Amino acid sequence: MDFSYDDEQTALRDAVRGLVGKAYADWEHRRQTAKEDPGFDEKLWTQMAEMGLLGLPFSEDDGGVGAGPVEIGIVCREIGRVLAPEPFLGSVVYAGGLVSAVGTPEQRQEILGSLAGGESVLAFAHDEPGHRWGPSAHDVTVDAEGRLTGVKDGVLHGARADVLIVSAVLPEGGTGLFVVTDGGGEREGYSTYDGGRAARITFDATPAVPLGAAAADVTSSIATVQDITRIMAANQALGVMQTQLKATVDYLKSRKQFGVTLNNFQALNFRAADMYTSQELTHSLVDWATMVVADGGSQQAIADAAARAGLQVSRAGRHIGQEAIQLHGGIAMTAEYNVGAFTAHLTALDHLLGDAGHHIRSLEGGLTAYAAIDPLDVAASA
């Protein structure tokens, strides 16, 4: 039982902060970077690769570093703290996680090797219009010749991606994963409200290669990678909340109205205290969920931990994000000031892989299977 980072983890955090945190210390630089395509800094992406960050989750055989969930969480948290637009979560954690879980040794070496080296960006094309937050494909299909047909949307960095991992309904049913390269699919990229990039991609008998064994139903693997991505998104959201609270407290101490600084008003201070409470509770639950993965929790334990962290982050993210704007007042409504953009990013993370309602639905069915939750017993929480 230990909630603190060891020396190496602290060093990693400091290194990421030194690189990514420093790069976006100036908000105006973040704004400009997000404005121009591809929506992130290719040079910084290369530097992240050189630091080993882009291969962090992958085994050394696949060209990665073989680090654990705590380390990946550290990177996500630091990215969240400055709203770095680099596609770490979508490309490395999510799409890369799928390749790592499902790909053949050759695919892993090739795809993950170039991802870790900063030479290619990956995207997971999964969400479809009219469907939400599950592990299965619905209307995008693959035929017997391995050609994809149908529409994917909300594909993070889908227009820029060099390699697409696409989920599709198999001819025999179930969901398989496919690799699309060479700019396959008709891609309609757009900016997201939090300064990111996404794309709608239309496949029309687009040639693709199976990821892993041909015609294998990998729904269960997708579900687990989604759960791990949920937990890493929760780490990223925690970083956002920490910045939001600090910015709000600093503002209350410096902004003057009625001739005094705002921290002379107890009504405002108490709301900041409640933000702190939300932040700390979230911190504990996100750390726990990360450790459930690190301690080798079962698939069900990881799913539960992801839903629990997701539920807490959804509630706390809305609370902190909304209060940060309210306590700043009008200034936080402007794009020039960063607080509102942080709230926008929390909103995007909330809808990436499931909001509070979604997580409650996934938890309520198992409610009577246990008397009380024992957070120290990962096996029992399954």
Add this chain to the structure above:
Amino acid sequence: MQLALSAEDQEFREEMRSYFTTKISEDIRKTVAEGRELTREQIVQSMQELNAGGLAVPHWPVEWGGRGWTELQRHIWHEEMQAACVPVPLAFNASMIGPVIAEFGTQEQKEEFLPKTANLDIWWSQGFSEPDAGSDLAGLRTSAVLDGDHWVVNGQKTWTTLGQYGDWIFTLVRTDPDVKKQAGISMLLIDMKSEGLEVRPIELIDGGHEVNEVWFTDVRVPVKNMVGEVNSGWTQAKFLLGNERVGVAPVGQTKRVLARAKELAAATIADDPLFRARIVELENELLALELTALRVAAHSAGSEPHPASSVLKLKGTELQQAVSELVIDLGGPATLASGEGDATLDWYRRSTPTYLNLRKASIYGGSNEIQRQIISRGILGL
């Protein structure tokens, strides 16, 4: 970061669990499980059964019965005790005056009081609050005037919980009315059988008799019964109120009540998705709170408490209240009665008195508004 307990702590946990479930009288544990009121005899008996195994005052100095445990071990002790329906050691003895006498008392006071305090041979009451000194405790007015080798005490204390059972009362009294209010306070130990001391019951909204007024009319107290120097009482008071890091959030107890509610109301819950959603949310918030308590305990090896400790009381009492509210909603019309009665209906019949009684939780021990003040001023620097 590491979720699992060390082998040593795991063994400790088993040891605690085994003691609590085998060495504490079954009828006492059943009374707690069913939410019935404990008699004075039962409270004394359970504390003596704990003390027999060295488990009543483990946080005291080793010389006086302490165990030299880590904060994490104390946390485990406290949680396992609540999970096993064992009444926690009487707070006035174990958490309040015992540690104060051990820290500030004379050798004679330690020898006279500490063994009896640990074994609940003396039942202590708390004489701090007054009608005009609640959250603003330093505003107290009960006076003590020196007359030879006695202090003569006059005034009124209030909210004295279970004062009807008390043998002795530890009080804060004003010994110098002419200085800054904190600087004129002393701590006196007073035999409740003293002439001129009268305990008057206060009837509460739950219909019970839990608290009292204690009146002092020319009560003569030997000078040897002062703890610490004259006019140093504020130091002892701050020590008493501040030395509790573990156990300020009644997590285990609240979890147990929620688990019991799930069991008793299984049919209602199975039929009602809104109840299930509410329970999922409460369980998740309790999980976040428990993990925060663990995080604080695991971190508190040094002298400084983890800053997040201040959220424990605030959130812990909110959740305790929220669960009591859930219980009356689950019971619906079965909760109309006032308390005593048919054994099979005991739980629901007591649920509304419990719900009403627990409104106190966000008022006592530093009201939750005081906690927000501590967070905003002490932690956030507002």
